[in-house]
Amino acid sequence: MKKSRLYSALLCGAVITSSAMATPAQHAKTHVDTHIETQTMTSSNNDNLLISAVAWKQTAAEYKALYYQAFNMAKMQVDLALAKHKMGDKPLAVISDLDDTLLNASNYWGYMIEHNKAFFDDAIWDAWVPKNHYTATPGALDFVKYCQSKGVEVFYVSNRDQGENTYDYAVGNLTHLGFPFVDKKHLIIQTDISNKEPAQHKIMQFYNVIAQLGDNLNDFQRKYYSQDVDERTRLMEEDKTLFGSKFILMPNPTDGHWIRAIFGESEPEDTPENRQRFFDAATKSAWDGK
Numbered sequence: 001m002k003k004s005r006l007y008s009a010l011l012c013g014a015v016i017t018s019s020a021m022a023t024p025a026q027h028a029k030t031h032v033d034t035h036i037e038t039q040t041m042t043s044s045n046n047d048n049l050l051i052s053a054v055a056w057k058q059t060a061a062e063y064k065a066l067y068y069q070a071f072n073m074a075k076m077q078v079d080l081a082l083a084k085h086k087m088g089d090k091p092l093a094v095i096s097d098l099d100d101t102l103l104n105a106s107n108y109w110g111y112m113i114e115h116n117k118a119f120f121d122d123a124i125w126d127a128w129v130p131k132n133h134y135t136a137t138p139g140a141l142d143f144v145k146y147c148q149s150k151g152v153e154v155f156y157v158s159n160r161d162q163g164e165n166t167y168d169y170a171v172g173n174l175t176h177l178g179f180p181f182v183d184k185k186h187l188i189i190q191t192d193i194s195n196k197e198p199a200q201h202k203i204m205q206f207y208n209v210i211a212q213l214g215d216n217l218n219d220f221q222r223k224y225y226s227q228d229v230d231e232r233t234r235l236m237e238e239d240k241t242l243f244g245s246k247f248i249l250m251p252n253p254t255d256g257h258w259i260r261a262i263f264g265e266s267e268p269e270d271t272p273e274n275r276q277r278f279f280d281a282a283t284k285s286a287w288d289g290k
Ligand SMILES: [Mg+2]
Pocket: 097, 098, 099, 100, 101, 214, 215, 216
């Protein structure tokens, strides 16, 4: 018997035994105690700033559908490029980010909520990455394999730093899930810089890059690397016609440079000041009740 099932069976037995033997007064007290205990646990966990975002990531069919939508759009771009591609043209390629684009880390975020961590935590992330608890984002594997079947090369460009084994961990994450193109040519892991443009431009010298896939504006162009919320939006809007064609954007409500724009850093501390900042961000526009 699995440990969890054994635990459930023991717990179930304990509840039945205590209920059957309790007097009505004891039964009521047990019920109240349990109720208080549950409430206390719930209120402390409800204090987590990320609970809504993570619940959405873990359960919303809409979240998953947005990935299918993104990969459907990317596939459309691939098909258009293939139809136009002529002998002698540069070979076709797609550039993709990894985390929250092709790889889903909801399992990490579940741990964060269970341990009441309010923001991205590097030390926990670095311990989690090598465990290969990722899943592929919905549609990711089919899309990359479709590219491969059509002779379109997929390059992975990711910013990660888990020490000297960073590259091997990324290889492990991708091969564990069955992604193709996991080799030195196609898998580019940057541990020292967050600017992806030099790596992307190098690929563009030799390939006609159909589209770039990412969950962070920084995955597309460095110009979006602004710490100002409104400036970031303004810069994005300059390129609004490119989203869904050149730039294929995935949803990420838990982390990324949108967090950096609010707090000035991507991994803020859980302090009263930062909680106030998050509150201010959430009430950037708010009805005054009149
Ligand atoms: Mg990412």
